[in-house]
Amino acid sequence: MTLGFLAEALRGHPSIRGKLAIGAATAALGLSGSSFGRPGDDAALLPRKDGGFDLLAGEGFIPRFVAEDPWFAGWCGVMVNLSDIAAMGGRASALIDQVWAPSPEAARPLMEGLRAASEAYGVPVVGGHTNYGSAELGLAVTVLGHAAAPITSFDAEPGDVLLAAIDRRGDYRPPYDNFCAALDAPPERLRGDLDVLPQLAEAGLVKAGKDISQSGLVGTALMLAECSGVAITLDLGRITLPEGATLERWLRSFPSFGFLLAVKPGDVDAVIARFVERDLSAAPIGRIEEGSAVSLCRGEERALFWDWRAEPYLRPSISEPAHA
Incomplete structure (x- = not known):
């Protein structure tokens, strides 16, 4: 499948398009990303x-x-x-x-x-x-x-490396795209895995990121890009699939433990090490850039997935990016 066809298939999928309802809901309530509590996080x-x-x-x-x-x-x-x-x-x-x-x-x-x-x-x-x-x-x-x-959706900056931290020791629970690695895990492992995130934040290693939600890896990248006022390029060649998963399904899957983190280049190894210590998969899968496009690349091939400025997704309505 070419990246253009892949991007088009993802753009039209219900799990990704379902997040468009958030913008309508916040508009009805008179909320924006500048409101108290910062809707969009x-x-x-x-x-x-x-x-x-x-x-x-x-x-x-x-x-x-x-x-x-x-x-x-x-x-x-x-x-x-x-x-x-x-x-x-x-x-x-x-x-x-x-x-x-x-x-x-x-x-x-x-x-x-x-x-x-x-x-x-x-x-x-x-x-x-x-x-x-x-x-x-x-x-x-x-x-x-x-x-x-705190780690927020509003503080990713151009030059940051995009890391994906995911527990791939699970399987899909049909018929949905829910990839569950939690049900057979010991309680102490579940609790310790989640605690990696506040530990990273308190150590000053991560300021921006998001939980990989029902909109999958690509939809979550789009939400992070829009909230922070940046562009993101996802390098599909660096994304490791769990056994039996297709690339298209994995990009829209909802893992039981999955996070996208925007990390300074000098902190990447330290952040990855925290996850690897707990047998969690963590790797760079993209980069944060100037602009408003979320794009897919594979070698020299490149395709636009979504431009949040041309077609708002969450509509957080921050007038200027935090990094400007």
């Missing part, structure tokens, strides 16, 4: 008077996913929220859930998944909202955390 960044930052994030889940795999949906309710907090250089402290179901019996697998993940990651569910009068299952989960030295 993985979690709201809320300064504390005593130093550091509170982090607040939440996830709602596709009804079909919840109906077809309620236990895993419950697990993911915890997992993806903790990933958002880690992506911000933070540590999660508590979760609340919002559950709709026809009955307690119908909700049981979902609740069991929530409880199992809460216990595995060591972050308590402290309350929420439950309704057993709904016609079908529904789930949303909210998380509170704290960061001493």
Whole structure:
């Protein structure tokens, strides 16, 4: 497949185009990337008077996913929220859930998944909202955390190296593009892996990055580029695929542990070493540049995936890049 066809296929995929709804939602609420909490990041960044930052994030889940795999949906309710907090250089402290179901019996697998993940990651569910009068299952989960030295989506700068840190010791959980490496992992490994991110932030090694979300590696790169007001080129020749994955699917996959980080060239080896110590894959896969295009390259071949200035994605509406 040529890079042009690959870029076109990715641009039209529902998991990538689904993020366009964020811009419509923030516009309806009168929010922009300049608003309190900086919408467009993985979690709201809320300064504390005593130093550091509170982090607040939440996830709602596709009804079909919840109906077809309620236990895993419950697990993911915890997992993806903790990933958002880690992506911000933070540590999660508590979760609340919002559950709709026809009955307690119908909700049981979902609740069991929530409880199992809460216990595995060591972050308590402290309350929420439950309704057993709904016609079908529904789930949303909210998380509170704290960061001493945050990682944001707004601080990538031209000249930075783009690193991907991903746990590839898993497999796909059909029928979606969810690549899960968490269910069979010991709890101490799950907790220690997530803690690498705040450790890197506190050491001053990483200031910008994002959790690889449902829009996959390419969609996450686009969100990071738009929020920071930069261009990103992804070098597909440097992306290692897990066994059995095609390049197109991997570029839009949602890994249970996956982060894109913008790192200064002199810090690349130190950052990679932190992940390698925990048997996590980490490698440079691209570069941060001046401009607004997110492009794919492979050798001399190059194709435009998305230009956020010509076609806004999240619409964070920052008037000038932070690095300008």
